[in-house]
Amino acid sequence: MLKVDNLEFSFKDFQVLSGISFEARRGEFVSILGNNGAGKSTLLKCIARLLKPKSGVVLIDGKDANSFSLHQLSKNVAYVPQRYTTNRITVYEAILLGRKPHFTGLIPSSEDLEKVEMALDIFGLKHLAFRYLDEISGGELQKVVIARAFVQEPKVLLLDEPINNLDLKNQIEVLKILKKLSRQEEILVVVILHDLNLAIRFSDWFIFIKDRKIFASGGKEIITADMISKVYGVDVKVEKHGDEIFVVPIVAAI
Numbered sequence: 001m002l003k004v005d006n007l008e009f010s011f012k013d014f015q016v017l018s019g020i021s022f023e024a025r026r027g028e029f030v031s032i033l034g035n036n037g038a039g040k041s042t043l044l045k046c047i048a049r050l051l052k053p054k055s056g057v058v059l060i061d062g063k064d065a066n067s068f069s070l071h072q073l074s075k076n077v078a079y080v081p082q083r084y085t086t087n088r089i090t091v092y093e094a095i096l097l098g099r100k101p102h103f104t105g106l107i108p109s110s111e112d113l114e115k116v117e118m119a120l121d122i123f124g125l126k127h128l129a130f131r132y133l134d135e136i137s138g139g140e141l142q143k144v145v146i147a148r149a150f151v152q153e154p155k156v157l158l159l160d161e162p163i164n165n166l167d168l169k170n171q172i173e174v175l176k177i178l179k180k181l182s183r184q185e186e187i188l189v190v191v192i193l194h195d196l197n198l199a200i201r202f203s204d205w206f207i208f209i210k211d212r213k214i215f216a217s218g219g220k221e222i223i224t225a226d227m228i229s230k231v232y233g234v235d236v237k238v239e240k241h242g243d244e245i246f247v248v249p250i251v252a253a254i
């Protein structure tokens with residue numbers, strides 16, 4: 001579904017990414033992890049074609065992403081940024097805008113409206129449908145932005161820190177929804193996360209970025225205290241409780 005091959009990116013002469021290669025399949029939940037400034041958002045933006053890599057290719061379903069028209073790209077890839085600005089439109093209208101790549105006439109089709117209704121339901125936003133975006137909370141807005149990407153019906157859904165404004169209950173709820181979407185709709189979900197333990201709980205595959213490169217990638221077996229300590233520069237323990245593993249930072253008493 002997604003193949004990134006030898007991607008390099010620089011902001012002028014400041015190299016941010018080098019030799020980034022990985023593949024991910026339909027139906028997977030992949031998390032991109034690493035310290036602040038490691039290049040995670042830059043990688044996601046290169047995949048979404050918002051930034052142009054210096055070299056390397058991004059293949060979507062075997063086709064070079066550069067060969068897609070913007071219209072085709074928006075039917076294949078949806079991107080939820082870390083920060084977003086809002087217009088004075090309602091929650092309903094904002095989500096409906098996600099259907100834009102599917103519009104065939106001036107009036108939304110019944111399918112467009114059904115998808116919006118479905119998204120309002122899935123994301124628990126029905127009661128806010130006719131509120132303006134500046135009249136809802138930051139966490140609610142975050143859900144709206146994800147719901148808008150969902151109705152776009154992409155094959156690849158890219159999300160940059162989608163749970164950073166949410167309380168714990170909503171963090172888990174949104175990750176559960178994303179996981180369900182990856183499984184049921186066979187979408188490839190690629191998410192930047194900072195919470196290692198939530199990433200471990202929900203992801204099928206992990207990509208750790210450090211010093212411009214992929215430091216480690218793989219399934220849960222790559223999560224070791226040594227690897228995490230090297231990536232984040234913090235001493236940690238990896239503890240097992242039943243089938244689950246947890247990363248616990250070792251912090252000396254203050």
Ligand SMILES: Nc1ncnc2c1ncn2[C@@H]1O[C@H](COP(=O)(O)OP(=O)(O)OP(=O)(O)O)[C@@H](O)[C@H]1O
Nearest residue numbers: 011014016034035036037038039040041042043082
């Ligand atoms: N527009 C820009 N111009 C120049 N440098 C930039 C620009 N955007 C980001 N950078 C730099 O590129 C590097 C990677 O940034 P990026 O936002 O990809 O990191 P990140 O891993 O997503 O970080 P965070 O976890 O803090 O969001 C950082 O050193 C950042 O300062």
